[in-house]
Amino acid sequence: xxxxxxxxxxxxxxxxxxxxxxxxxxxxxxxxxxxxxxxxxxxxxxxxxxxxxxxxxxxxxxxxxxxxxxxxxxxxxxxxxxxxxxxxxxxxxxxxxxxxxxxxxxxxxxxxxxxxxxxxxxxxxxxxxxxxxxxxxxxxxxxxxxxxxxxxxxxxxxxxxxxxxxxxxxxxxxxxxxxxxxxxxxxxxxxxxxxxxxxxxxxxxxxxxxxxxxxxxxxxxxxxxxxxxxxxxxxxxxxxxxxxxxxxxxxxxxxxxxxxxxxxxxxxxxxxxxxxxxxxxxxxxxxxxxxxxxxxxxxxxxxxxxxxxxxxxxxxxxxxxxxxxxxxxxxxxxxxxxxxxxxxxxxxxxxxxxxxxxxxxxxxxxxxxxxxxxxxxxxxxxxxxxxxxxxxxxxxxxxxxxxxxxxxxxxxxxxxxxxxxxxxxxxxxxxxxxxxxxxxxxxxxxxxxxxxxxxxxxxxxxxxxxxxxxxxxxxxxxxxxxxxxxxxxxxxxxxxxxxxxxxxxxxxxxxxxxxxxxxxxxxxxxxxxxxx
Amino acid sequence: xxxxxxxxxxxxxxxxxxxxxxxxxxxxxxxxxxxxxxxxxxxxxxxxxxxxxxxxxxxxxxxxxxxxxxxxxxxxxxxxxxxxxxxxxxxxxxxxxxxxxxxxxxxxxxxxxxxxxxxxxxxxxxxxxxxxxxx
Numbered sequence: 001x002x003x004x005x006x007x008x009x010x011x012x013x014x015x016x017x018x019x020x021x022x023x024x025x026x027x028x029x030x031x032x033x034x035x036x037x038x039x040x041x042x043x044x045x046x047x048x049x050x051x052x053x054x055x056x057x058x059x060x061x062x063x064x065x066x067x068x069x070x071x072x073x074x075x076x077x078x079x080x081x082x083x084x085x086x087x088x089x090x091x092x093x094x095x096x097x098x099x100x101x102x103x104x105x106x107x108x109x110x111x112x113x114x115x116x117x118x119x120x121x122x123x124x125x126x127x128x129x130x131x132x133x134x135x136x137x138x139x140x141x142x143x144x145x146x147x148x149x150x151x152x153x154x155x156x157x158x159x160x161x162x163x164x165x166x167x168x169x170x171x172x173x174x175x176x177x178x179x180x181x182x183x184x185x186x187x188x189x190x191x192x193x194x195x196x197x198x199x200x201x202x203x204x205x206x207x208x209x210x211x212x213x214x215x216x217x218x219x220x221x222x223x224x225x226x227x228x229x230x231x232x233x234x235x236x237x238x239x240x241x242x243x244x245x246x247x248x249x250x251x252x253x254x255x256x257x258x259x260x261x262x263x264x265x266x267x268x269x270x271x272x273x274x275x276x277x278x279x280x281x282x283x284x285x286x287x288x289x290x291x292x293x294x295x296x297x298x299x300x301x302x303x304x305x306x307x308x309x310x311x312x313x314x315x316x317x318x319x320x321x322x323x324x325x326x327x328x329x330x331x332x333x334x335x336x337x338x339x340x341x342x343x344x345x346x347x348x349x350x351x352x353x354x355x356x357x358x359x360x361x362x363x364x365x366x367x368x369x370x371x372x373x374x375x376x377x378x379x380x381x382x383x384x385x386x387x388x389x390x391x392x393x394x395x396x397x398x399x400x401x402x403x404x405x406x407x408x409x410x411x412x413x414x415x416x417x418x419x420x421x422x423x424x425x426x427x428x429x430x431x432x433x434x435x436x437x438x439x440x441x442x443x444x445x446x447x448x449x450x451x452x453x454x455x456x457x458x459x460x461x462x463x464x465x466x467x468x469x470x471x472x473x474x475x476x477x478x479x480x481x482x483x484x485x486x487x488x489x490x491x492x493x494x495x496x497x498x499x500x501x502x503x504x505x506x507x508x509x510x511x512x513x514x515x516x517x518x519x520x521x522x523x524x525x526x527x528x529x530x531x532x
Numbered sequence: 533x534x535x536x537x538x539x540x541x542x543x544x545x546x547x548x549x550x551x552x553x554x555x556x557x558x559x560x561x562x563x564x565x566x567x568x569x570x571x572x573x574x575x576x577x578x579x580x581x582x583x584x585x586x587x588x589x590x591x592x593x594x595x596x597x598x599x600x601x602x603x604x605x606x607x608x609x610x611x612x613x614x615x616x617x618x619x620x621x622x623x624x625x626x627x628x629x630x631x632x633x634x635x636x637x638x639x640x641x642x643x644x645x646x647x648x649x650x651x652x653x654x655x656x657x658x659x660x661x662x663x664x665x666x667x
Contacts, residue, residue: 004570005547005570005571006570006571025545026545026546026547027547027577028547028549028571028572028575028576028577028580029547029571031573031575032571145666146666177546177547178545178546179545179546179638180545180546180638180639180664181541181542181543181544181545181546181548181638181639182637182638182639182640182641182642182645183546183638183663183664183665184546185638185641185642185645186636186637186638186640186642186645186663186665187665188642189636189642189645189646189649190645190646190649190653190661191636191637191645191648191649191661191662191663191665192661192662192663192665193659193660193661193662194659196649196653197646197649202653202659211653211654215650215653215654217654217655219657220653220654220657221629221653221657221658221659223659224659225630225633225652225658225659225660225661225662226633226660226662227662227666228635228662228663228664228666228667229666231633231635231660231662234633235633239630239631240630240631240632240633240660241623241626241627241631241632242619242620242623242631242632242633243632243633243634243635244616244620244632244633244634244635244648245634245635246634246635246636246637246640246644246648247636247637247639247640248635248637248638248639248663248664250635250664250667253664253667254667268619268623269619269620269623271616274593275592275593276586276589276591276592276593277591277593281593284599285598285599285619286596286597286598286599286607286612286615286616287593287596287597287604288593288596288612289592289593289594289595289596289597290593292543292586292587292592293540293541293543293639294540294543294553294560294584294587295587296641298640298641298642298643298644299641299642299643300541300548300641300642301548301642302541302546302547302548302571303546303547303548304548304571306548306571307642308541308548308550309539309540309541310540310541310641311538311539311540312538313536313538313540313553313555313560314553314555314558314559314560314587315558317588317592317594318592318593318594318595319594319595319596319609320592320593320594321609322644323637323640323641323644323648324641324643324644324647326613327644327647327648327651328647329609329613330613330616330617330651331651331655333613333614333616333617334617334620334621334651334655336651336654336655338650338654339647339650339651341647344641344643347643347646347647348642348643350646351642351643351646370550370568370569370570371548371570425577425578425579426578426579428544428545428579429664432586433543433544433586434544434579434582434586436585436586436589436591437582437585437586438585439578439582439585440578440579440582440585443578514666515666516666517666517667519667
């Protein structure tokens with residue numbers, strides 16, 4: 001996030017929420033939005049599925065899935081045409097406006113209505129609300145990113161924020177709401193194939209030299225590595241022979257899981273380090289028992305770049321150990337140098353040395369100050385609640401000229417519905433934690449598919465309780481929920497449930513830059529299960 | 533009887549809500565919201581209130597396990613780690629560093645993610661390290 005969650009309740013005058021089921025997936029972030037609404041802030045919700053926060057919206061628009069670039073260009077078209085753009089910000093802080101306008105001028109509200117199905121006048125109302133109520137914050141989640149056009153979608157969102165000067169001030173900004181408690185931190189720490197900690201590129205000779213010196217090694221690899229989905233494919237092709245998985249469960253969370261299983265079974269050696277015997281652990285050669293969050297010390301970094309202490313409350317069960325201890329002990333067996341740590345605090349001291357944005361982070365400060373938001377380059381620095389205050393990291397903010405592209409797999413005669421996947425309030429990701437929490441499991445014990453009542457008639461549901469949903473990659477049987485929350489022609493399945501895994505249906509078409517799979521759109525057919 | 537409240541962070545979504553784990557004689561007895569936390573401000577969602585419910589589940593892994601034929605047998609840490617070290621070195625030496633991959637985790641701490649990518653890069657000389665950020 002460019003900005004901070006507490007700024008929403010304090011400063012924000014307009015929210016544009018898209019591809020985020022905020023009240024269910026991030027309830028306490030939604031509490032700040034609700035508080036802002038009570039003092040008069042406007043809410044625009046743009047989502048193919050009528051998420052709960054849509055009911056609180058001043059205007060709720062329902063595009064066809066996968067048309068985000070089109071309607072974002074449409075909003076900008078209205079803002080520029082009606083002279084609502086922030087000219088001063090554009091002149092002083094940005095470049096590339098003319099090139100962007102060359103593309104955006106084609107996306108009149110009428111053309112956007114043809115592509116996305118949003119009534120032209122509704123799009124105009126939303127554009128005016130966003131542009132005329134500053135500071136305005138854009139909140140989005142994986143409804144924006146999990147597309148083959150995910151990078152284009154995010155760049156278009158950045159365009160919109162810059163066009164209206166909603167960057168570098170409190171309560172505004174571009175705010176991805178991240179799904180996992182430490183997904184931000186895992187990225188910050190270089191748990192990515194192309195960057196060292198602090199997003200220093202592995203292809204940069206300076207970064208390579210810096211880490212060779214800091215780690216006391218030579219010959220760090222210069223080629224970016226493979227992403228999760230690419231590693232799984234490489235295993236299937238015999239190029240990857242060993243995989244070490246710490247606390248992840250690709251057998252539920254990855255696209256096209258029949259394919260994932262085939263690939264993982266080809267590995268010569270698979271290690272899974274986890275707190276539970278997950279679906280993925282069943283395929284392992286060695287399983288290592290690790291400590292849960294309640295049984296170890298460390299830090300997590302939440303979605304607004306907030307670094308906080310995790311503190312050990314109790315001992316791990318049996319012989320389970322914290323993941324950091326396991327890695328240090330394995331390093332010793334391997335004869336690897338530089339892993340002689342006796343506490344997470346010592347590891348953080350090394351992180352601070354090599355990661356400029358974490359340079360001023362110490363456990364002492366975190367204990368005293370509660371949390372620190374990066375960049376926090378030195379021990380004197382107070383941390384950074386919002387980014388890009390006077391200038392962007394690259395100097396001027398660059399507008400991108402982006403045309404709308406269709407999703408990779410569109411519905412056709414054989415597979416006439418769009419499947420979109422997502423989360424529910426009570427379950428969580430692969431379910432290995434929430435499904436073992438009695439009260440959460442009791443609230444949402446079984447998988448289901450949301451279908452519009454008009455489609456139920458079309459497929460001849462006739463009171464059947466279950467349907468078979470099939471794609472080109474697999475099929476599952478699930479209970480039906482008839483609801484207007486989903487558009488005709490679209491069905492929704494939460495992906496938490498291994499027994500009817502939505503990811504048996506999804507496909508691994510990737511965004512060319514971010515390499516994110518298109519979980520939000522694939523083509524399926526839906527047939528009633530007779531006698532159910 | 534020894535009772536303490538341990539301030540920590542919710543293990544679920546990316547909001548980073550603050551909570552206290554209530555501990556009585558070394559056992560978790562409950563969860564309390566942290567009133568002073570700037571994001572959660574003394575509130576929690578249903579997942580937060582149930583943040584520790586899975587911690588003592590009987591399914592928890594308690595010993596290293598090694599596959600033997602179609603099933604797993606318990607092993608000591610020493611045996612399990614020695615086997616992993618031996619296999620990883622053998623695969624690296626036979627097929628090269630790009631034949632090994634690592635998944636770090638959005639559920640693990642910064643310190644743990646740092647260490648795993650350091651092991652992949654500095655020792656195995658591969659950038660094949662990623663996690664579920666995109667999933």
